[in-house]
Amino acid sequence: MTAGVESARAVLDVARVVEESLAGNDGPDEYAVEALVRVAGDELEASGRQGFEAVEAEGDTDVAAVLIAAVVQVSAGNTLIAAGQAVGETDTGADAVGEYGVAVARLADVVDALDGLEAGAGRRQGFEAADASESVEAALDRVRDAAERVADGIAATAAGTVTEAFKQTVKLVPEKIRDVADKIGDKVDLGQYAGRLVKLGVRAVQRALDLFTRMFPGGALAGMRDDVKVLYARLSGAKPIPATVGFVIGVDDVKAYLKLYGGDRIEQLDKAAADVERLGTKYANLGKLATNLIEGIAVAGAVVALLQLAVPHLALIVAGALAAVVAGVLLLAMDYVGDRPVLHTIRGVKLVLADAVG
Structure with missing residues (x-):
């Protein structure tokens, strides 16, 4: 499993703990929220760095590695934004806790899909050549x-x-x-936001967009x-x-x-x-x-x-x-x-x- 997928799984694990705490009547577990802020900040920074290194490496760009990093950033970023809403950083008037559950489930689906792609790539490497x-x-x-x-x-x-x-x-x-x-x-700027989780999430989405566009030479x-x-x-x-x-x-x-x-x-x-x-x-x-x-x-x-x-x-x-x-x-x-x-x-x-x- 690549470092990018590992980062997504690490964020998912802590996000699930926050989700469980929100299911109770006592509100979010502050320790779980702090853990999500810390883990997400570290893991998404590492995943993003890996993606930018793939873009800037000499020789042919590893497009799959860049796309995986971008998908991890945007998927985890959306989960963090939803977490920020669920714990009260913002108020959009929606069912924030329910939307957070949807975001966590979506991140889990993405992690499973990325695992499936990697497993399939491993199996194909073992294929024997066709008969002459x-x-x-x-x-x-x-x-x-x-x-x-x-x-x-x-x-x-x-x-x-x-x-x-x-x-x-x-x-x-x-x-x-x-x-x-x-x-x-054109350069995409998603703006500035309050709230630690929302800010981390938007930053991750912004990083995903930057990763994708960085693959292409100017004007392409x-x-x-x-x-x-x-x-x-x-x-x-x-x-x-x-x-x-x-x-x-x-x-x-x-x-x-x-x-x-x-x-x-x-x-x-x-x-x-x-x-x-x-x-x-x-x-x-x-x-x-x-x-x-x-x-x-x-x-x-x-x-x-x-x-x-x-x-x-x-x-x-x-x-x-x-x-x-x-x-x-x-x-x-x-x-x-x-x-x-x-x-x-x-x-x-x-x-x-x-x-x-x-």
Whole structure:
């Protein structure tokens, strides 16, 4: 289990103790609250540091590590904000104790999901290679099938994540998607808050947003604004979005390349097919992490908008952060398809194919 997941579990353990104390009639256990403040402060600082180190490390960025750190930050941050409300740091007029229970359960689900991703990665490392192809033609059929299927799968995964982000964005700011898209790449500032738990929670959510945007070179996210607008227009018009995503990320060009693709070395072609399959699995996992991040940002956005009623445009700012995740998901998909990579975090499908015959 990575340090980020360990940090989330540590926060969850103490958060459950606070939840139990709130179920009684004597109010929150002050010692448990102090423990939550201390543990959350230490663990989330460590998790965030690990995420920023992954961003700044030499060589290819470990995107999964950064996304895990961001998901941990936003999920634990939402739990802390809810804890602050439940113990009386703020008053939104809602069922604060009940909402805290929901937040703790949501954090537990995230920890379980992250554990599942890591366990699955461990099992895949033990997979044996497929039997060697019997002929060059069979090897070509194998790699072509893998490349087309995986490229389509990347587009479908990205489309699902994009759709979820748009759904959450519309909840925050109905009818303002063009304004939201124009904020992609802008600095997000969630403001200042009173209360130790709320302040820690908002700081963690802010850290999650900073972690995500730090992965992308200057101007890369903002450069996707028009594509995000086009995708939303198609989605709101009830048109199929995977095909449009596929066009944006270069799937059509990879398929055209496959029609002319050839090679004569069975071993290299079989290796390329296996490498392409792994790309599909890796991107599917990134899609799951990005969806977790989107859901966490949406929850945070709804809460901080209530806490900052004096800042009416805050919901639009958070929606802009959701749109930035859409842009990032598309940029990562471009890398994984490999026709026109922007970030160069990995050798994508088309580059793997080229390596096999180069």
